[in-house]
Amino acid sequence: MPDASGLVTIDDVRAAAGRLDGVAVRTPLVPAAWAGGELWLKPEGLQTTGAFKLRGAFNAVALLDDDERARGVVTHSSGNHAQALAWAAAAQGIPATVVMPDAAAPLKVAATRALGADVIMVPSAERDSRVEQLRTERGLTFISPFDHPGVIAGGGTVGLEIAADLPDVDTVLVPVGGGGLISGIAVAMAAAAPSARVVAVEPELAADLAESLARGERVRWDPERTYRTIADGVRLPVVGELTWRHIQAHVDEVVTVPEDAILAAMAAIATRGRIVAEPTGALTTAAFLTDPGRFGRSVAVVSGGNADPTLLAKVLMDAAGWTPRPASR
Numbered sequence: 001m002p003d004a005s006g007l008v009t010i011d012d013v014r015a016a017a018g019r020l021d022g023v024a025v026r027t028p029l030v031p032a033a034w035a036g037g038e039l040w041l042k043p044e045g046l047q048t049t050g051a052f053k054l055r056g057a058f059n060a061v062a063l064l065d066d067d068e069r070a071r072g073v074v075t076h077s078s079g080n081h082a083q084a085l086a087w088a089a090a091a092q093g094i095p096a097t098v099v100m101p102d103a104a105a106p107l108k109v110a111a112t113r114a115l116g117a118d119v120i121m122v123p124s125a126e127r128d129s130r131v132e133q134l135r136t137e138r139g140l141t142f143i144s145p146f147d148h149p150g151v152i153a154g155g156g157t158v159g160l161e162i163a164a165d166l167p168d169v170d171t172v173l174v175p176v177g178g179g180g181l182i183s184g185i186a187v188a189m190a191a192a193a194p195s196a197r198v199v200a201v202e203p204e205l206a207a208d209l210a211e212s213l214a215r216g217e218r219v220r221w222d223p224e225r226t227y228r229t230i231a232d233g234v235r236l237p238v239v240g241e242l243t244w245r246h247i248q249a250h251v252d253e254v255v256t257v258p259e260d261a262i263l264a265a266m267a268a269i270a271t272r273g274r275i276v277a278e279p280t281g282a283l284t285t286a287a288f289l290t291d292p293g294r295f296g297r298s299v300a301v302v303s304g305g306n307a308d309p310t311l312l313a314k315v316l317m318d319a320a321g322w323t324p325r326p327a328s329r
Helices: 008-022 053-062 066-071 080-093 106-114 124-138 149-165 180-192 207-216 240-251 259-273 280-291 310-320
Strands: 041-042 073-075 098-103 117-122 170-174 196-205 251-257 296-301
Touching: 008 053, 008 149, 008 180, 041 073, 041 080, 041 149, 041 280, 053 080, 053 149, 053 180, 066 149, 080 098, 080 170, 098 106, 098 296, 106 117, 106 251, 117 124, 124 259, 149 180, 149 240, 170 180, 170 280, 180 196, 180 240, 196 280, 207 240, 207 251, 259 310, 280 296
Parallel strands: 041 296, 073 098, 098 117, 170 196, 170 296, 196 251
Antiparallel strands: none
């Protein structure tokens, strides 16, 4: 259970690791000598649903009581948490409803439906209100994509694995949208590898956390601003209330990266690292490649691999300088 301050503890993260044993893939640290410094990639795209979100979703569902299980769960998500909750709920025999923004990648929408969830599409600005309506009408339990102790603790198991596999790591680079993953990783690193720095990475076009830390308070960006970034997993307008407190307590720094660096990192991870990364998953490598000497011995959490095939193909063709030729007649 969270401590007296309401923050997730290392005991919560360790308990989550026990629940996830045999469920989540224990992803390796893949050396990336090609990056120009000491970098290892943590490829969470190897999870069953293609992203780290499975860890938090399964842990949160496992903590439900019998009444909550009978009624079912609901969430909002652009895709990765949607798939994770749908999978976790199905694995534990619980109905799931997912509210998705109408700008969500079709691949992620289809995957969520295929996992058995009831998917409801809405304009991005209506996600919260529709979830609240469903909670009231159907008695569903809300599992936040990030602002939930069980989700945070599940994400923290990524940090436990990093600390075990590379105990002398200097920096752990983590992408940030709502802040659940970095909150859990930061709790784990503070206990298991306290000398390591935990650094948040955001796109320049969705840098609400950078502004929040600069001002000392949560700053909300208009969704029209955050939706400019190609990194669809971090388009949220503000970090969560609970995750904000974890970030203030445990995160050392936030850095931002431009869109072209994200796309270049996607290409490098695929062609040099032989790993598929969606744009959000490429954020951390983009930060490292921008300044390889800055972070020391580093782990870049590649948070997901659910890249849109058309985008991935374009990124790789652009990186190769290849231009499609008109079809011959």
